[in-house]
Amino acid sequence: MRHTFPVISTHLAIEVHGAQVYNHKVFEEFQEEAKCSIGTCKSRGFTECDSLEVTTVRDANRDINYEVTYCPDTLKATCSCRMLERKGILCRHVIWIYSSNGVKIIPEQYVVQRWCKDARLSKMFDCNGEATEDVDIIDGKQIAMSVMWSEIHQTVGMLMGKMKNDVDNFSSLIIQFKEKLSPLGSPLNKQQQLEKIFGCSPSQEITILPPKKSKNKGSGKRMLSMKEKAVALARKPKRLSVTDMTG
Known part of the structure; x- marks a missing residue:
């Protein structure tokens, strides 16, 4: 299979190059994109910005316009369909741009080694x-x-x-x-981290108990208000006078 050459279905030189570098399974998908680039893609607008060329490509099969940005100096191309980013294969829109600009081989930066024959x-x-x-x-x-x-x-x-x-x-x-x-199956929790630092686990026997509660707000008796002091003083028996004692 590696030394056999698939049947070429278009006149595009870039399809021939794809047959030379791609394995058979990947080439079938690339060949389909190459065929669709001839029959379904047309230009619907063109703009230039510095060294970049932005072309609106109409895909008749999908009835959608895609924007392809192309740099003639570096052969770098990107398409809004994002097929290259998703699958690692040039889409029909980029192939159409390359063919229109006389590019006959797939740029090296877009040949994914995983899809190659070797x-x-x-x-x-x-x-x-x-x-x-x-x-x-x-x-x-x-x-x-x-x-x-x-x-x-x-x-x-x-x-x-x-x-x-x-x-x-x-x-x-x-x-x-x-x-x-991981031996623990999940990240260490706080206790496991402490055990790893100190090199031991906490003892199960409790030898130190918390201290008993003590009163820290005086003797515990409530202070009387002025009214309560006056009532208590009024209830207190009065001292007897000398007349009362001799009467």
């Missing part, structure tokens, strides 16, 4: 993230780890053209999987 021949990485040239690896786990590192590096490379939200989602998935591999 993707399996790309550099592999060991468990430390370092490139390895050793192909005589016998251990099955080591091979699986190397393949995993290669997949991670290729995926991170694909995220270069993605939106920040896609990068955050991928990072969140990595963190979730990391938590699953």
Whole structure:
């Protein structure tokens, strides 16, 4: 399959280049976009800003206008349909712009290594993230780890053209999987952090008890108001005079 050449369905040189670099499955999707670029795409407006050309491309199949920004100096192109960012394949609108400007090959920055015929021949990485040239690896786990590192590096490379939200989602998935591999299964709570710092767990036997409550607001008797003092004084028996004592 790697050495066979698919049937070309258009006159576009960029389709021939896609057949040379892409694997068969990806090329089928790219070829469909190339065919649609001929029959369904037309210009509906053109503006220039500095070194950039902005073209409004009408997609007859979808009945939608898309804006394609193209830089002739660097061959950089972006389309409002965002297919390149989502799938890593040029959309029909960008292919139409390239064909109109005589571009015959897919720019190198838009060839995703993962979709190429020689993707399996790309550099592999060991468990430390370092490139390895050793192909005589016998251990099955080591091979699986190397393949995993290669997949991670290729995926991170694909995220270069993605939106920040896609990068955050991928990072969140990595963190979730990391938590699953953690011995505790989740981030350390406050008690677990203290145990890790002091190197021991709290004792289950309680030997120190809290002190008994004590009164700290005087003797505990309430002070009498002036009225209460006057009533108490009136009720107090009066002292007897000398006349009362001799009468």
